[in-house]
Structures are given as structure tokens and as C-alpha cells.
Amino acid sequence: DAKTTQPNSMESNEEEPVHLPCNHSTISGTDYIHWYRQLPSQGPEYVIHGLTSNVNNRMASLAIAEDRKSSTLILHRATLRDAAVYYCILRDSSGGSNYKLTFGKGTLLTVNP
């Protein structure tokens, strides 16, 4: 499985934008980039995913580099409820269904009031 590299931790202030980086230099053409987050004492929660183009949803935006070797999850206005561990994951879509996700250590985001 292709691997991702994320900073161990990041800190932000409430109401400010947060940019969470992820490097995936060995990404293949059939890998989707997925982001999940895990709040304390809860299971992971889907945030966003993309393949080549930038993506936006109600939770966040995903900016994907042109060469796809890196991506950035953008939280436009961080709130205290965004404090969580954020996981950047590559999911291979080739060969049909594949729900095996390889989670790294993720980035622990702390949001200061």
C-alpha cells in the first residue's frame, strides 16, 4: 500500500483557517486521497476525498497538487469541535471494490480558544 506522511501535531486558533498537509510521493494513478478524522472516544469520521481535482464539501476543502504527490486539507474556520486526529489515506480503487484502508499516525490538531 502507498504510504502517506503527515506532521505529528499542529495547533490552530479558533476561527482561523487550518491547512493540514499530507505527502504521498508514491501515489499511483488509481489511488484516491481520503481524509478521515477521529474525535476523542469516537470512531473515525469521513471528511473528504478526491482523485485529481480540488474538492469542497460542507466540512472542508481538499487541495491536490498537480503531480498528486501531496495534498492539503483545509478547514476554513477552525472550531473547538475540530480538535481531532486527522488521517490522510490512500485508497486503491483498481480491481473493483477495495475497502482496506491503511491508516498512518495522523496529525493531532489542537484548536485554541
Next chain:
Amino acid sequence: KAGVTQTPRYLIKTRGQQVTLSCSPISGHRSVSWYQQTPGQGLQFLFEYFSETQRNKGNFPGRFSGRQFSNSRSEMNVSTLELGDSALYLCASSFPLDRGDTGELFFGEGSRLTVL
């Protein structure tokens, strides 16, 4: 709509015992996967089931097994428990790809197993 339901939420076992955990997926979801989360190893994939068949398997010993029923509910079993099996066991469900799957996995809150 109801989310993924896992039972029991907490349980304590002793070494050598066996345990069965249950997962009820979101209605209409046919894929169910299981993950183990520990402080040292993080989230690790155990296995995935679709239409009662195991499609993917992670690198865990044979003591870890699972099954899926015709209603998509799934169970996982760990036999001959070891101290290192203490973990949060998470279940996730998803639509099948042929129904326009977006790739989103819906996780339950997990079953926390403590082995003494």
C-alpha cells in the same frame, strides 16, 4: 438514519478466553470492515466482508475471524485471548461500489476490549 451500531461497547476478558463482537451496518450497506486500534500500532485493518464473503484480510493471526450474515450484520471473534489483544475494535460499513459508492466508510463507536 441510524448509524453503525457495535455491541458490546465495553468488555473485560481474561487471557485464554474468547470474545465475539457484533456490528450492525447502516441499512442498505453491504460492505462491513473491521479495524483494531491500539495506542502503539494505531488503526489496523482486520478484514472486510461483502455479501457474506470475506474479500480482504489484514495481517492478523488466525485467532481473529469474522463472518457476515445475510442481513449484512457482522461478527468478529477472537479466540485464545492475549494481553496484546486489548484494543478498540471498530467496525465500518459502506455502500457497494456498483451503487455509486463515494468511498466513504461509516464507522461505529467501537467495542473496547480489555484482556486481563
